[in-house]
Amino acid sequence: MTRFGRRYFLAGAGAAAASLGLGSIGSASPGRARRFVFIPTGNGYDAWITMSEMTKSYIREQGGTDPSPNRWWGAPDSAGRRGRYSESNTEVYSLEGALAGAPGLRGFESAGLLDRCMMVYGLSSAVSGAFHGNQHGLLSSTRTVSRLPGGQTIDSYLEQLDCVRGVGESTTPIGAVRIGAATNGFGSGISYDLCASGRGVPLPVVTSPHAAWNAYIRPFVDGGGLSEIELRSRLLDLAARDATASVAESRNPIARNQLERLRDAANTQEMNLDLMRSLVGERFGTLNDRMPSMPPASLGVQEYKRFQSDVALGALISGLTNVVVLSMGAAGGWGFRYELGPISSADSTHGTFYHPFSGLSDDSDEADDQIQRRAELRMAWTLELDSVASLAAGLAATPEPNGDGSMLDNTVLVFQPDNGTDHHGNVDDFPTLLVGGENLGLRTEGRALFYPDFRGGHENRRELYNLLATLGTTLAGEDSEEGSATTLGASIGDANQRLAPGILPELLA
């Protein structure tokens, strides 16, 4: 009888598991801590800020678009030309030690972390990006339809893996912390535009700094947080008792199922609360100097991002979670703001000021205010990356509890634009910054990795999906069986839209 490759089975089963929204499907043995931090930046960003002189020289040598300071790299110029890394390169190329001097990476450089970073250029997508309202695509490699996600996002996938969340007493109280600044309005509370547990089922991202602090920091630093845990416990107990009684009273099987799920939800939350209570009991007061204080009544935009970044760091070093989504954005749309100068403060939302910057470029006669606007936006993204650098530095300064290096060694940070590099969503380039994670197999070393762009043929072109597969398999420790690494990530992304299966081995040591 013909033996059939596991790829057949696993691809289908993985997709089915995702669509059914099943619970933990991970089984790899726990041990090494594996953490993931996803930092989507909304509405595209100008990858020019990630380019060092070495990178620019390489692009020029390859016959690519001149990385002029006078153009937004990914936006089309007046002739419709977007930035290209080469004229016709079809091979993957790694430019070693390429990041020194990149203006946007100054925070990493000053923290001595540049060699812990890697830029990946040329990753495209067949289903993500492309105009507004498709943010779920970045982390799921599926298409958002009618504001509903097309599939499970990678954070949801990872939080269900035993080797990420842990098992038994080592289970983190929270599978994934999702906070942001901000996708649906400044500090408005919760956003549903980015994460999903499955097709049509969005997951919330907490964009209120108060809510984030209350939920993820306060229990470790403030006695009021402990009281809040106890109150929650009483409320959940009440909900569970009421739902249990309601189940008994219900005569309709569908309604009964709904009530049972509510009861189970209350019980699950109570169990998570027990884990939380235990962790807080162990860590209370010991991390005060590393945790952010309660936010003031209002925060400036950059303070807001830095604060949420500090909350993310606190959630990781306290052991609350091993998966974080930290949404950012600095360029209009969905309430992203940048507030740096007179122009940007007048144009704090998606509107008439933003488009001219994205649409006009490469024009030496452009007006001063336009140059200023470009500079402001680039500074906004740089400050955003400064926050990411601060987060990475915090992890680097924290020893792994089991002595396995620093927490950064076991944490992969992924900074990506949700909409490609262009404001209105070209889908052929999602410049990605990867940081840390060397213990998990990532080879950073301050290099820039170039994948052939979409013109380079399908042979070596790679997509967001392939990056997600790499994160969800090899880096998550899920490739223990030969060949499985190319397929285990199959539950992420639309299988029928892939150009090439598998992971990105070029990212690995």
Place this chain on the structure above:
Amino acid sequence: MRLSACICVLLGACQGQIGGEGSDGGPPSDTRGRDGGPDAPFVLGDCTDDEMELQRGVGTWLQNTCAHAGCHGPVGERSPSLAAADLASLVDRGFVVPGDPTRGRIMARIASDDPLLIMPPSVPENDETAVEMVEEWINIGAPTNCVAPPPRPAPSPNSHDQDTLFTCTDPVAFGPELALMNRTEIVHRTGSFLSEPSMQSNPFPSVTPLYSTSTVGRSFDATSLGLYLDVLGLSRDFRRTDRRDLLALRDRRGPNSANNLWRAGLSEEESVGLECFESGTPDDACKDAFVRLLLERYALQRRPTEREVDLILSFLEEELAIEVERDITIDHLQEASLMLSGAIYRTIDGGEDGTLSVDEWGLALAGALSSAPHLSRNYLGAPRPELAWSESFVQGRDSGALEDRAAAQSFIETVLDIDEGYVGGLDAVSAAPARPDIVYDDSVVTRNAPERRRLRRGRYWLAPRLAQFFREYFDYGDLVSRAKDEPLATSRWDDERVGSRDLRQHSNGYQRNKDANAIREPGLEDQMDDFIAREVVLAEQEGRDVFTALLTGRTYRVPASISAVNGARTIVRSVVPSGSCDPLLCRPDRDGVDACCDSGTCFFEGFDDAGAPVGSCIGSSERVAYSVASVYDTRPITETSAVTNALLEGSGIEDAIRNDSSREARWVEMPASARSGALTHPAWLSAHGGNAENGPAAIERGKWVREHLFCEDVAGLDLVGALAVQFVEGSEDLRARERLIATFGDLSLPVADRTAPDLRCANQACHGRMNNLGLAFEIFNHAGFVRYDDHGQPPSGQTLIRSWPGQDEAVEVSDAVELSQMLAADPHARRCFLRHVFRFFARRAETPADACVLAEMESAYDAEGGSLLAALSALLTSDSHMTRDITGAGR
């Protein structure tokens, strides 16, 4: 290990695990067999592991790839159905011949690269490994008994035959139902308002595949429950922060606001009765009274059961034992009441005998009109007009007068009466505000200037739930997020005679028009709301057909006043700019006129030819004001000078502009040649128009018409990548309709006559049902402007529409105006509209078992000359709704 875990995923033993952490489960799956009856018992065969894996892989791939709505889904119209990985039917019906991949049609379709054959039609070719997998499965004999198929997913409501849905043969009662609260409902239930930050993004659903109200059968999972607690805690935190006198957070309202509105709505007698609870040590009677009122007027909106009262009393005792402060205890008590399943779900089950109690049909009636709680009665000191019947309702309920079925029916019909009821009407300027959508849910307006905003809106209003239905049905509620880079393209404003500055001005005016918050004027969405409210109210009052009125009415509400001074049609408005003046913007314009910067009245207009921003002051440039409404202006350009200047010629116009605050002057009858009803309104066109004038707007618009007026599915656009990316490259002389045809073929031709073999989706499976419907709208650009010149050719909406339900021949249509009028007169389209009414207000999809209710709705609609309210009344008073099936079978 993972392998066994994955096998378990698809085996029957695991079938009950639909949903999970972070999943809300969605509506229940259809567990019936292919013929609607129970599936025959599945007998597991004696298979090898490889056979099992292969069957599982093939089934999953085919289901994921093919079983979409509109394609090979459950009860889909195309054969075969691949829902639930139904491989057995593939074999039974000869699509697969076991052992021989060369026979049977499936391999020929999935292995093909012929665009006329390939399945799915959205891809140029299938993944090679998937095709090999199917081939191998056939080679080994196509086993179908190695793995039990997963539960059959619920069928798309559009998959049902429409005639059957309206043919009553055997009345069937609705099942008992639990409807998960939706996001808006929980905001209002907790005493908050929609723009309150801590509550507005609560974890209850706001979007579902059907309607925001379609929550029957949906569950609340652990993640959402955790977030719900976060939200409640956040609200409490805001309140406590208030106590620290942080001014920035003072205006919060919500579950824990200092004067929670349910208490403000109590009668004087009730309030006095609760004083015992405010401080000191309340006795048992006091606690009991407080808890009962809390549950009825706040959390449950019905009389609580004794069990619920006991549970909350028990919680109260615990809180009192550790009390720090009475207000905090009340906070916690309110939160506890919101944790009850009766607060999280709206329960309508008919009690012991299946007959809805007064409380239950009251909940359903209130839910048809409003997302606000009806028993709280007072909201900001004024009764919500759509719920102002609640006091008489409570009196009737408590006295027993409404126990009788006839009395209930009479009460509901009265509430839904356009003249005597609470469903909408004409808002009198001087009277108490009848615009709950304006007055109650906008914190800024509520606090500052509700009257100013009311004046800019139409006086016609609908109960918020009715208005919300239309927003969701026509799907224009999200158009602010629809990018329009060049909204003027191909319109009359896209003309060199207009001048670059004016072009920018009108572009900016349009963008502001699109975003109500940017102009403090009713934006396009509000303008559409007002248009719909007027058409519905007048049609109901005058006994005209509502559906026809919606698709043919031409009197739009514009964002500016129109004065008929000296015979000139001049559209203007009185913009009140926000924010401080920015010196960078307000500088002399290119004409040398000093665009002053006087006391914060600077208004950004656009950019000059050098790209510099230009601003001006309101009062010195009505051109700015005019530009906001220019999307409605269809007059041809005859002047070579700046059009906007010409418009302002004439003595006295400017004064009239400034002084005209007439609300009525904002109603404008549009030219009959340009507009006809909702589908030609700029709001709808913009919401379904994409980002570029030469993009795939026709596909989006055609898809909407096919699904919402013909009630037929078209496979989701999620099957393809970015739609615009697929288009053949655009050029200066290529119209959108030509790009569409070049990409997907001329779909007005019979399939056999189509000649281009390399076309994507050329087999007409999907685009044949959308594109040509949408071509009628090509007289408009993507932003809703009437086209003036379409890439050097006259704009054309000419199209030939195949597959028009009920029509044997292809239907020729000249443009969207004619199409709208044809649809308005089409009985199939009108029935489809009624199906959507059912979906929204019954909170679930219709099934053939609802045929008698749908028939009753249609009869009532017809009997009243086309009355939506009569149809709604028929639904809410029908036997099927008022008497529930308590056999336990459910639906």
